[in-house]
Amino acid sequence: MDLTEDIARHFARIALGHVVRPYPYKDDHVFEGDHDVRPPREAHPVFFGSFDWHSCVHGWWTLLTLRRLYPHMPEAAEIAALAETTFTDEKLAVELAYLDRTYSRSFERPYGWAWLLYLHHEAVRHGDRDWGARLEPLARAFAKQFRDYLRTLTYPITVGSHYNSAFALTLAREWAQERDSVLVATIDEWALAAYGQRRDYAGWEPGGDEFLSPVLSVAMLMSRIMPQLQYAPWLDGLVLSNGWVERECRPVTVSDRSDGKIAHLDGLNLSRAWNLRAASRALGDHFAQELLEARAQEHLEAAMPHVAGDYMGEHWLASFALLALLEKS
Structure with a gap:
């Protein structure tokens, strides 16, 4: 079974339908007080859709990958237009600032971290756009967190869900081969x-x-x-x-x-x-x-x-x- 343009278009329509769908949404957020209550779109203006942060990240990886592989399919132009209004410096600065919160040390660790690096790895491949440059500060921040995390992770996490160590390191390593x-x-x-x-x-x-x-x-x-x-x-x-x-x-x-x-x-x-x-x-x-x-x-x-x-x-x-x-x- 191989990836065909029909399958690619099907996957693209699916992802376009959820990366900007705000609800339902499962938040990975530690509230520091009543002042901290806010809709997900305010904390995560880039990755607010797809039910949760990490799914939105890899939904975007899916879209950019399909756009690169099938640049002439009808959905490719829609993907590019949506990416231009989503991956803005202003919105990405909010995502980056979120990592500086007191209780954000384990936010999306390690699954979401790995997918963000993988998304950046794909974004760089789109030479006609500067999405890779825009995402790079966020990717570098997560790469640093990976280096720090592995110095303190004494034992591997071997469950079959988001906390799995090996899955995250596979994606992170592919990003790092050319950059870190x-x-x-x-x-x-x-x-x-x-x-x-x-x-x-x-x-x-x-x-x-x-x-x-x-x-x-x-x-x-x-x-x-x-x-x-x-x-x-x-x-x-x-x-x-x-x-x-x-x-x-x-x-x-x-x-x-x-x-x-x-x-x-x-x-x-x-x-x-x-x-x-x-x-x-x-x-x-x-x-x-x-x-x-x-x-x-x-x-x-x-x-x-x-x-x-x-x-x-x-x-x-x-x-x-x-x-x-x-x-x-």
């Missing part, structure tokens, strides 16, 4: 210490409301860090030789897509497809490639029909579908 060698080195050192000796995964997966695989998120990150000759035996010892991928890694069932937490499971199918494709590519010529590709395809086919439908999934699933579709083996 210190952050790349910090991520690599931390990840090798946290995951490099892990073997024989036997976690109770999937969790009932998770959208990330704890183990495959790590496999994704390590595929970016380890050379192939090191990665192949590491992955084999983690999830292949013990039969986990063959036995346990099957598409999951979503019982209620109107429940925002249970709808996360559609995202698990998509993120697993992304992870499995990346692992297959990193292995090179390996006996497990066919298995990983087959599992990736199964997960992708299970989730793609449900990217749109109920807003609880629709406000974010296209981003994860796009990640999976762009990851080629």
